[in-house]
Amino acid sequence: MKLIGSGMSPYARRIRLFLDGKDYEFINLNIYTPEGREALATYTPAMKIPVLIDDGQKIYDSRAIHRYLARKHEEKSISWDQENLLTLIDAANDSFVILLMAARSNIDTDADALIINLQKERIERTMPLLEKAMAEGQFSSWDYPSICLFCLLDWVHFRELCDLSLYPKLSAFRVAQSTKTVIEESNPRNG
């Protein structure tokens, strides 16, 4: 089994953490270099990571990869409420990625522009709900939604995209998980 990703990607990291203890090869690409893009194109026309390859079957998108792996390893599927939490995590994560890419494209992320405002609005609506879900104990076990939330929080902290002190419960959760060995092995700060 091969996982195509990048050491920097929160979406690839969630699958790495989900695959903890399983035997697989991690292909670490820099998807923003010409060589990295050429390699990425051999795996997926969507030009996004992660991609999983298992027994000749390619799977695109972390959500589909999670479903594939859960079925393969006969794990119990996640509930609809957990699916909704994942959708909120993905929505916030995608918006943070768009804001980072905008800044890297020299687009003013303080501008009053539709594309920027839509991302900020989504972040402002989803982060407090994740904080509330944390307070209600919805992330009390280290399952796939908790893994995805951790990867989002640690990535926005690393990229300095969000002031996590606004969300004390989410912030404490990030710090508490950081001691796990598998987390350190996939730390984006180490590349």
Ligand SMILES: N[C@@H](CCC(=O)N[C@@H](CS)C(=O)NCC(=O)O)C(=O)O
């Ligand atoms: N919905 C996708 C999102 C994956 C994603 O956005 N990955 C980023 C890296 S963190 C990417 O490949 N970006 C490349 C691009 O958007 O051109 C998933 O869950 O796998």
